Amino acid sequence: MRMGFAYVNQKLKQRTEEFTRFIGQYGYFPGKLLPEAFDTSGVGPYHARAMGNPLRERRTAADWASSSQVIEIAEKISSFEGLAEIVEADLAALDAEKRPMDWRASTVLGELRFGFADGDHSIATMTGHASVAVDAVCQRCLEAFQLTLEIEPRLLLLGQQEEGEGYDDFEVWELQEYAFRPLDAVQEMLIMALPFAATHDNMAECKAFSTEDEVAEEMTTPFADLRSQMKQNQ
Numbered sequence: 687m688r689m690g691f692a693y694v695n696q697k698l699k700q701r702t703e704e705f706t707r708f709i710g711q712y713g714y715f716p717g718k719l720l721p722e723a724f725d726t727s728g729v730g731p732y733h734a735r736a737m738g739n740p741l742r743e744r745r746t747a748a749d750w751a752s753s754s755q756v757i758e759i760a761e762k763i764s765s766f767e768g769l770a771e772i773v774e775a776d777l778a779a780l781d782a783e784k785r786p787m788d789w790r791a792s793t794v795l796g797e798l799r800f801g802f803a804d805g806d807h808s809i810a811t812m813t814g815h816a817s818v819a820v821d822a823v824c825q826r827c828l829e830a831f832q833l834t835l836e837i838e839p840r841l842l843l844l845g846q847q848e849e850g851e852g853y854d855d856f857e858v859w860e861l862q863e864y865a866f867r868p869l870d871a872v873q874e875m876l877i878m879a880l881p882f883a884a885t886h887d888n889m890a891e892c893k894a895f896s897t898e899d900e901v902a903e904e905m906t907t908p909f910a911d912l913r914s915q916m917k918q919n920q
């Protein structure tokens with residue numbers, strides 16, 4: 687699988703369309719969201735960056751790899767603008783009194799490591815892990831809950847003409863102008879980890895499974911239909 691900005695944007699657009707179509711049917715979505723709001727800074731000049739935060743630095747793949755840099759991630763979700771947009775739009779479906787007020791305080795935690803995949807030190811890699819508990823709306827019962835997203839990136843950082851053959855346990859991240867910003871890759875992978883329709887993992891916590899809650903019961907059917915439609919469209 688090949689990733690990179692073009693890929694992210696296409697995927698985000700697709701995701702946004704699905705999402706807009708999904709909530710559009712119920713008429714409670716206030717306006718448009720992505721991809722305009724998504725930070726596509728990969729092709730632009732440097733963004734102002736927080737001092738001393740390597741997650742936001744844009745350096746060449748060779749530079750990252752030869753530095754053997756280790757990045758500890760402890761970053762509020764609001765720093766991941768594309769992901770935060772999606773979470774915000776999802777929560778907009780809730781009545782104001784049910785909406786978690788501190789959803790922006792969710793913190794992405796993890797660690798990234800840079801190095802080379804090969805002995806010749808020509809193929810840069812980024813590996814590691816990250817996780818975050820985001821606030822989301824359960825599509826069965828329409829209540830807010832905490833959805834845990836976990837990623838374990840194993841990326842080859844390659845230019846557009848470069849091949850990563852022989853490294854099947856890695857995914858290819860396509861570089862723009864040979865530059866790489868770790869935050870972009872972490873954000874993309876977290877977005878990809880979002881389910882198409884988030885639901886409570888634990889049925890005991892989901893009001894849709896409580897027979898006393900007739901409203902939630904009613905809501906179950908259209909969402910279930912829509913989910914199966916979306917599955918077929920994938």
Ligand SMILES: [Zn+2]
Pocket residue numbers: 824825826827828829885886891892893894
């Ligand atoms: Zn639920």
